[in-house]
Amino acid sequence: MTLKEQPKIELHLHLEGAAPPAFIRGLAAEKREDISGIFDEGGGYAWRDFRHFLRVYEAATSVLRSPEDYRRLTLAVLEESAAHGVIYSETFLSPDFCGGRDVTAWRDYLAAIEDAAAEAEAKMGITLRAIITPIRHFGPEKSRDVAICAAETAGRFVTGFGIAGDEMICEPKDFAWAFDCAREAGLGLTAHAGEWRGPQHIRDTLAALAPSRIGHGVRAIEDLALVDELAERGTVLEVCPGSNISLGIYRDWRKHPIGQLYDRGVKVTVSTDDPPFFHTTMTREWDRLADAFDWDQGVFDTLNRTALDAAFCDRDTKEKLAKRLEPRA
Template identity: 45%
Template sequence: MTQHFKKAELHCHIEGAAPPQLALLQAEKYGADISDFVSDGTYVWNDFTSFIACYDAVSSVFRSEEDYALLAETYLLELSDCNTIYSELFVAPDHGETVGLSADDYIAGLAAGMDRAREKAGIVSRMVIIGERHLGPERVIRMANYAARLDHPLVTGFNMAGDERMGRVADFARAFDIARDAGLGLTIHAGELCGAFSVSDSLDLIRPHRIGHGVRAIEDPDLVQRLADTGTVLEVCPGSNIALGVFPDFSSHPLRTLWEKGVKVTLNSDDPPFFHTSLEAEYEIASHVMGFSDQDINAMTRTAIEAAFVDEQTRFGLLAQL
C-alpha cells in the first residue's frame, strides 16, 4: 500500500472525478437517464469519442451550485483519505453553462466544496479553468477572458483540454496570451492523442509552465532532451494513457524513460472512475508495477508542489509537510 506517501495531484477534471454512485444519485434527483453510460457501478465507453459522450452525460446531472459543491467536497475528501495534501481541479464553466448554470455560480459551488473539504480534512486545493479545444478557438478565448477577469483566490491557472486532434495549437495561442497577462499559471493538454509535434508546438507557441500528459514526447529524443533542459513539468496520467490506448500496457509506458532522461514528471489520475483508477492507484502503479523507489516517488510529489499554481506562502507550507 502507498498510504505512507504524502500525495499531490495537478491533473484531474472535476466532472471526471464523479463516482458512478454519485452520478446515479444525481440522475435520479433530476429524473435523467444515464443508464447507457453506467453499468454495474462503472462507466461505459469504448474509445475517445464515446468517452467524451459518457463524460458529457455524467456532467449533465450536476446542475446547481450545491451539486458542484458536493462533487468537489466528495472528491477532495476521497483524496485526503489516501494522504493527499494538495489537489488542482480542472474546471470547465462550459459544462455548467450547458445545463443553465452561470460560470460564476459554477465556480462558487466548486469553491464552497473546496472550502468544506479543507475545513474537514486540511486538504489544500485550487482551480484551473479549462477551455474546451473541440468547441473552437473563439470559445477557448472567451474562457480565457473569463478566467483573466475573474480574480478569484482559488482560480490560479488556465488550461486547454478536449480533443487534441481538433485544430492547431496556433489557433489557440491568443487565449494563453490573455491568461498569461493576467498572471495565471499555464498548462495545456498535448502529446496524448497526438504525437511529439503537439508537445513541440505547445512549447513554441504557448510557452506553458507545465504540459498535461506530454508522454508522446518520447517519440522524439531531441524533444525529450528539450523538456529536461527547460525543466518543463509533465502531468503524467499512466492509468488514463493505458485506458485510452495511448500505450498498450504499463511495461511500455514511457514514464520511467522520461524520468531517467531527466524530465520532471508528476503522478495524476485524470478522470479516475472513468479509467478505473485513482490517485492512490497511480502511486501504487509507480511503486509496484513500474518499480520506482520511495525516494523517487517522493521526489515526484515534491515536483508537483514546486510546480503547483499557488502563492509562495502556500507552497512553503505544503513543502514543509513533506
C-alpha cells in the same frame, strides 16, 4: 505509514471526470433523468474508445446543472482524493459546463466550488486550486469567452489556465488569444498535448502557447531530441499512466514511457486524470509504478517535490504543503 496514507500532490484532475459514478447516478435520479446507458453492469462508467469516452463524460456532466450540484460534486471528489493521501490537488474547471461561459453565472458556480473546497480543507486536510480550461473541440471562439471568465476571477483559488478536450481538433495556435489573455491575468499555464498526437504537437504547443506544464506529454518519447529539450527547459509533464493504459495508448505499465522520461531528466509528476473512468486512484498509480519500475520512496518524494514546485499556488501555500511532505520521525 501505508502507501495509501502517504501525502501526495496531484496536478491533473478533471473535476467532472472525477465524479464517483454513484454520485452521478444519484443526481440523475433526483432530476428524474435516465442516463443509465453510460454505466456498465457493475455501476461504473461504460465507454469504448476516446471519442466515446468524451461523449460519456459529457453525458455524465449533463446532470450537473447548478452551483449547488457543483458544490456537492467538489465535496465528493475531494473526499475520495483525501482518502488516498492527496493533500493538494489542482482541478480543471470549465465555464463551458459552469454557466455557459457567462461571467456572472460563472462566478456563482465558482463561489459554490470554492466554498466546498474550503470545507474540505478544514475537515479533510486537502487543498484545492482551480485551472480554468476551454474545451478544445468546442472551438477557438468559445475559448476566448472562457479566458475572459478566467481572467475576471483570477486570484487565490483560480490560479491556472489550460486546454482540454479532443487533441485532434484545431491547432495550438488557434488558442493563442485565450492563453495570452490568461497570461496577462497572471495565471499559470498548462496545456494537454502529446497524448493522442505525437511529438510535433508538443513542439507546436510550446511554441504557440508557452505553457510551463504539459498535460500528458508522453508521446515526446518518440523524439529523444524533444525529450532532452523538455529536460533542459524544465517543462513539467503531468503524466497520467493509468489513464494512458486504460485508453490503450500503451499496452501495460512496464511499457509506459514515464520511467524513460524520468531517467532522462524530464520533470514528471503523477496524476489520475479521470479516476473512476479509468478505475484508478493515486494509491494505485504509485503502487503500479513502484512495481513496474522498482521505484522506491525516494523517487516518489522527488515526484512530490517536482509537483509542488510546479503547482499554481502562492508561496505561503507551498510552504505549508512542504512541511506536510517532510518525512515523519
